[in-house]
Amino acid sequence: MTNMSYLVQSSEQLRKKASDTETKALLYLMNFREDSDEIHYFVVDFFNDLTGMDRYSYKLWDLQSKGASNSSPKSVGKELVTLFKNYCSDINFHRYILFLGGVSSTLRIDSEKNIFDINNINDKAIVKLKKGLKDECIAKSYIDELIATDDKINDFLEKVLFVIDNKKPSDYVKAIIKIHPGIMPDEDILNAIFNEIRDKQASKKNCSNVEGITIETTDQALNYFRHLTSGEIKLFVLGRIINRNPFDKGCPIPFISIYNQFPEEKRVEALEDCKIALVRALFNKNCTDNFWKLFGEVYNIIVQNPNDGIDVIYQKLDNEIKTSCPDFDVLSLKYFIATVKEGIKV
Known part of the structure; x- marks a missing residue:
């Protein structure tokens, strides 16, 4: 103006x-x-x-x-x-x-x-x-x-x-x-x-x-x-629901077993890429409903299967819901699952 x-x-x-x-x-x-x-x-x-x-x-x-x-x-x-x-x-x-x-x-x-x-x-x-x-x-x-x-x-x-x-x-x-x-x-x-x-x-x-x-x-x-x-x-609202800021420094404990398999020189960059993908998925206004559906599916599987690891939970996710948020890829979605799992502490 x-x-x-x-x-x-x-x-x-x-x-x-x-x-x-x-x-x-x-x-x-x-x-x-x-x-x-x-x-x-x-x-x-x-x-x-x-x-x-x-x-x-x-x-x-x-x-x-x-x-x-x-x-x-x-x-x-x-x-x-x-x-x-x-x-x-x-x-x-x-x-x-x-x-x-x-x-x-x-x-x-x-x-x-x-x-x-x-x-x-x-x-x-x-x-x-x-x-x-x-x-x-x-x-x-x-x-x-x-x-x-x-x-x-x-x-x-x-x-x-x-x-x-x-x-x-x-x-x-x-x-x-x-x-x-x-x-x-x-x-x-x-x-x-x-x-x-x-x-x-x-x-x-x-x-x-x-x-x-x-x-x-x-x-x-x-x-x-x-x-x-x-x-x-x-x-802020997502953080309150899962009792954790999903972008806190460091790696969510449930994700460490996956993180440790990354080549050492790739770890910091790969973790940052996962966080960036989560930011994009959360803020993508074209996929708001899909993001919350995915969150709901992840939440329910974790609550019903508290002893399952991240890879197992990932496999149990409905494929259609899993792919409905195009900002995620395999690793960043597993990071998101780990963040939710750590936050709700079942």
Whole structure:
């Protein structure tokens, strides 16, 4: 993007309730949209509460969140102010999303719709919503009142997507872990994983003070490391399920017998190749379901045959599932099996 500048204003520290809502919003962007696979970065409290960004910062999904469970139309309007500021900025955001804990019964036409645009909001509620937005524009010094014209606001509201949170924290984590229900972690573990993602997200606010910073291109926002990536979150979740970071230094103990057969001068390189293949398999968005099916198959065989070695487990794997993740080869798949076996400690 050229000939633009963006001044960071009104970054803020989160209360716990808001942190929960923002983590749900992050996982909504990551897993529950048709274009979720396009989103690579999740930028925390820079442009807004949360901003999704594609791998090269060409597309930005701008998201404001509010945790209250019964927001009035006027309150919803007030919450739109940062999205509106960004709409009026030099940046062309791909999507504007308001993520809400809940709304009052007077707002929606069809109360069954939890994802909707302005066409599902009652006429009377729209009037109050616009009033709330205008009042907040006046209250916020970073928005010029002359910009907040009726035409500008009307055009903006046509572009906003409203999302009502109707899921538990564990549901958002389940959407990352695409494995058989029989080996899905229990509710307590899922909630613990959600809380750890929330804490990682909240910690990004402490990376650097960005209030008052001006950037000239959207990619410069990444220089301040107030972001998580989809791959980082997937890796973290996998590590929690198998109780081990699959990329820890050294060799998994169940893999040592195979590793020791490698020529000595090849060992370090071969082990690194195995880890790289696992990274590719985990982060390959075209094979997400296949990866978790493979993981589920490996997990089940290990649990049912705890004394089997890696070579035996490899032979017991269904060939179709085994070959469904093209990033793996024989050695790297055996490394993955060994990593899972060491982590679950059966």
